[in-house]
Structure formats: structure tokens, C-alpha cells
Amino acid sequence: MTKQHIETLKYPIGVFECPANISKQHIESWISILEYFPSRLENLVKNLTDEQLDTAYRPGGWTVRQVVHHVSDSHHHSYTRFKWALTEDKPVIKAYFEDRWAELIDSKTAPIEMSINHIKAIHFKLVYLLKMLSQDDLDTCFVHPETNSDISLGYNIGNYAWHSNHHYAHIENLLRRKGWI
Template sequence: MENEQLEKLRYPIGKYQVPETITEEHLQTWITVLEELPKRLENAVSGFSEEQLDTPYRPGGWTVRQLVHHVSDSHHNSYVRFKWGLTEDNPMIKAYFEKEWSELFDSKTAPIQMSLDHLKAVHFKLVYLLKGLTKEQLKRTFRHPEGNVESTLAENIGRYAWHSNHHFAHLQNLIEREGW
């Protein structure tokens, strides 16, 4: 498979780019994406067979099962990062090794319903929190240990809305390619 095709399969909606100015409209759109993701994801995979769940979304990529567990794990970490950013002064967040997590026993074999239910709960809490943030709170920051990159909470809302759409597009593209 050509590099360009593989890149399109890896990043079907492109890579996340922080807008120069984050508007109220951006924030509302992003929060809506986060609010709707659990239901969209569950609807997309409901009725999948074990074989479908264990199908990679691209050559060398995660299976549908790993992808669902990853989104749940990642967004759980995101929720904690928002809390750190709100309660600590520009904290250095804890990174996690997502590829290694995806290779763990539970990510490869567990029923996806556990992660779908977890994602519903995490997003309910996350969206409730995000809808109540003030403009000042949205400017609060945290740092990521990879490159010591600083991010505002507003930027992070966009990042996780992108992450939601990014992985949903992986799933949607697979469904279309396979005719499911």
C-alpha cells in the first residue's frame, strides 16, 4: 500500500490543528462532538460479530475492539487531565503509552460494552464539567511531558473532539470498505 494511502487511512480527517483563535462557536461544536460520541460509537458497532470486532481498521492498525477500548482509555485520561489543569498551576500531566495499553489482554479480548459504558459515564462527567467552565478557566494550562508542550484547556477540548472524530472516521471508513 502506498504511503499516501496509508497516511489517509491513519489520519482520515487530517491531524489536529489548533485554531489561531478559539471562538465560542468552536467550543460549542467541540463539546457537542464529545457529548454525542458515546452514542455514535455504540450505534456504529452495535451488532458487530466477534470477527468484525477483531478486524483491523487499517493494515497494521488496531482492531475495532482495540479502538473502542482505546477511545475509552484515552478519554478517561483526558478527563483527569482537565481536572489537573483546573486544580493545579500548569501541571505536568502524566502521559501513558497508548500502543502498549492497546496490547494488554483486556484491550485485545474484553467485551466492548464495558468500554462503551465507561465512555458514556466519562463523557457525561466531562461534558458537564466543560459546559460549566468560565473563560478564565478555559485559559488554564497543563504541560505534556513529550516535548514539554503547554496546552490550554480550550485547546484540549478541541484536541479530544478531533480525537473523537478521528477514531470514528477510522471505524466509519472500515464499515464502508467492508460493506458492513
């Protein structure tokens, strides 16, 4: 497998590129992605067997099961980061080792229904909050310790809309390649 093919499998929709000027339309579109993502993901994975769930989406990549659990973990962190930024003055958020989390026993073996239900709940709460944010709120930032950079909430909405579509594409592309859909 070529390096380019591996990169395409790794980033099937490309990397997140945030527009220089985030418009109201961008925010609305991104929030819509976040609002409908849980049901889209559930419909994509609900009929998969354990064998299918335990198939890696690419060589050296996570299994479908790990991806679903990762999305749950990651989006939970994101929700908390929104709350911190809205209640503290430019907080430095806690980073985590997502690769290590994906190797924990729950990520590798737990039923995906627990994470699907969590994604539904966290997105319901997140979308409700995001729809109420003012422009000043969207300009509010947290600091990411790995890059020591300010991340605006507007940017973070786009990033997590991308993150949703990114991992959805990992799973969907695997299912298509295997002829499972």
C-alpha cells in the first residue's frame, strides 16, 4: 500500500481547514452537522457484527469499535472545553492521550451502544448550548497545552463538525470497501 493511499485512508475528507473569517452560516452549518451526527453514526453502525466492529478501518488504525468509543470520549472532552471557556478566563485545557485511551479494555471490547447513547446525550447538550452562543461567546478562547495556542469556540465548533465527519468517513469507507453496505 502506498504512502499516499494510507494518507487517504487516514484523512478521507482531508484535514480541517478553518476559514479565516468564520461566518454565521459556517457556525449554523457546523452546528447542524453536530446535531445530526449521532443518528447518522448510529444508523451506520447499528447492524454491524462483532467481527465487523473489530475490523480496523485502515492498516495500523483503530477498529470500528475503537473509533465509536473514541468519538464518545473526544466529544465529551470537547463539551467540557466549551464549558471551561465560557466560565473561566482563557483556561488551559487538559490534553489527553487519545491513542492510549483507545487501547483501554472498554474501548477495545465494550458494546458500542454505550458510546452511541453517550454521543446522543452529549451532542444534545452541546448543540443546545451552541445554538445559544453570542458572537462574543464564539470569540472566547481556551488554550491548548500541546500547541500553547488560543482556540476560539467558533473554531472548535468547526473542528468538531469536521471530527464527526472525519470518523464517519473512516467507518463508511471501510464498510464500502468490504461490501458491507
